[in-house]
Amino acid sequence: MADEHKSGNGRNGAKESTEAETKNQTLWPRKDARRWITMLFISTCLLYCARMAMPICAITMATTFHWSKIESGLVLGGFLWGYCFTQILGGHASDKIGGERVLFISVASWALITAGTPFLVQLGSHTLALMTMARFLMGLLQGVFFPSLASLCSQRVVEGERGFIMSTMNSGSHLGTLLAAGLGSMILDCCGWESVFYGIGILTALWALVVWKVFLKGKVTPKKLDTSNKLKWSSMDWLRLFKKAPVCAMVFAHMCVCSTSYTLLSWLPTYFEESFPHSTVWVYNVVPWLTAIPSALVGGYIADFLINHGYGIASVRKIMQFFAMGVSSLFLILLSGGAFTSFTSAVVFISFSLGVSTFTSSGVSVNVQDLAPSCAGALYGFMNTLGAFMGLVLVSLSGYLIEVTMSWNSVFSLITIVNTTGLVIFLLFGDAGRVDLENSRLTVCDT
Numbered sequence: 001m002a003d004e005h006k007s008g009n010g011r012n013g014a015k016e017s018t019e020a021e022t023k024n025q026t027l028w029p030r031k032d033a034r035r036w037i038t039m040l041f042i043s044t045c046l047l048y049c050a051r052m053a054m055p056i057c058a059i060t061m062a063t064t065f066h067w068s069k070i071e072s073g074l075v076l077g078g079f080l081w082g083y084c085f086t087q088i089l090g091g092h093a094s095d096k097i098g099g100e101r102v103l104f105i106s107v108a109s110w111a112l113i114t115a116g117t118p119f120l121v122q123l124g125s126h127t128l129a130l131m132t133m134a135r136f137l138m139g140l141l142q143g144v145f146f147p148s149l150a151s152l153c154s155q156r157v158v159e160g161e162r163g164f165i166m167s168t169m170n171s172g173s174h175l176g177t178l179l180a181a182g183l184g185s186m187i188l189d190c191c192g193w194e195s196v197f198y199g200i201g202i203l204t205a206l207w208a209l210v211v212w213k214v215f216l217k218g219k220v221t222p223k224k225l226d227t228s229n230k231l232k233w234s235s236m237d238w239l240r241l242f243k244k245a246p247v248c249a250m251v252f253a254h255m256c257v258c259s260t261s262y263t264l265l266s267w268l269p270t271y272f273e274e275s276f277p278h279s280t281v282w283v284y285n286v287v288p289w290l291t292a293i294p295s296a297l298v299g300g301y302i303a304d305f306l307i308n309h310g311y312g313i314a315s316v317r318k319i320m321q322f323f324a325m326g327v328s329s330l331f332l333i334l335l336s337g338g339a340f341t342s343f344t345s346a347v348v349f350i351s352f353s354l355g356v357s358t359f360t361s362s363g364v365s366v367n368v369q370d371l372a373p374s375c376a377g378a379l380y381g382f383m384n385t386l387g388a389f390m391g392l393v394l395v396s397l398s399g400y401l402i403e404v405t406m407s408w409n410s411v412f413s414l415i416t417i418v419n420t421t422g423l424v425i426f427l428l429f430g431d432a433g434r435v436d437l438e439n440s441r442l443t444v445c446d447t
Contacts, residue, residue, distance in 0.1 A: 090144020115201025
């Protein structure tokens with residue numbers, strides 16, 4: 001028995017050593033990491049520019065094509081329905097063939113859809129159906145993006161740098177929202193709605209061309225990653241994974257923070273327009289998102305700084321999530337308390353709330369790479385799918401509450417309750433130790 005135990009330890013030690021060597025071979029060198037981070041930041045920015053193109057042009061297009069509010073809602077809602085369907089598939093594909101290629105194929109495809117949207121109206125009289133289908137396809141193609149980023153970081157980036165890198169890339173979403181709202185509105189006014197789609201589509205296509213020529217060296221054909229020492233996953237293994245308390249806590253917290261973010265993004269413009277009808281529009285459309293960009297970068301830097309100076313990864317993830325869900329909710333409570341009703345106070349509170357909420361990029365959003373790096377893309381896709389569906393529910397419920405109570409306090413209270421519930425679950429059951437290696441039935445390939 002003693003000899004057998006020593007033999008087992010020897011095999012385990014050899015396995016861990018081989019896994020470490022394989023992981024080191026897949027990590028980006030410092031120079032390549034900087035180049036990829038820059039390109040991924042730009043791609044996230046372009047992603048949100050393309051995503052915001054239709055909402056920016058919706059009023060003009062509704063007037064041109066005589067859409068009702070319900071028909072405009074169908075067109076805009078088509079994106080989220082498509083967005084839900086490809087999250088898991090995109091993450092799984094990235095885990096298998098590499099996130100770089102999945103990202104390239106995704107970006108090149110939705111660049112074509114974006115630039116081609118104005119041409120669709122010339123195909124026939126069914127403009128509403130064509131635009132809804134275009135938004136649905138946009139959602140399908142963009143749905144793979146963030147799960148691919150999660151998979152890519154788990155494959156190419158060391159633990160102590162993931163927080164800042166994910167925060168940097170996610171901050172591109174806030175810049176994209178700002179550029180779409182600012183420059184997109186200017187282009188819309190002077191050149192028409194078609195030019196908004198042309199411009200974003202062409203810029204995105206240029207990004208894809210650079211990645212193809214410089215980073216992928218003209219090779220687009222998917223190439224399987226080195227499967228040596230990779231875990232083989234079955235349906236039973238997935239079921240056992242979801243029985244792990246840290247995984248359930250992470251998924252639930254991510255679902256809560258995503259849904260509250262969707263709700264704020266959807267209803268904040270209406271809140272400011274109804275509560276402060278004589279306010280300057282660009283202030284509440286720009287200032288909160290402008291605050292979110294440096295806040296995301298600061299949050300990522302703090303998280304990596306703490307980890308690299310000896311703080312436990314689980315503790316750091318929980319600290320960042322406390323700010324993202326707890327502290328951000330405190331500012332919403334102040335906003336709904338009624339004591340501060342001036343426009344300036346409202347903008348300040350919303351800016352602080354959105355700013356600290358970006359800390360989730362160094363909390364729950366990156367926790368999937370701590371717990372299950374072997375399937376980070378697919379698991380993140382599952383989390384994002386639940387977040388999108390719950391977002392649809394919460395956005396609709398918020399509209400109902402506003403209609404019934406005639407008060408915005410009910411919406412801010414709902415967001416606070418959801419955030420608090422998700423935070424408590426994560427603080428109690430969250431962790432950062434790997435759980436994808438704990439099941440004895442998960443086999444390792446020795447090919």
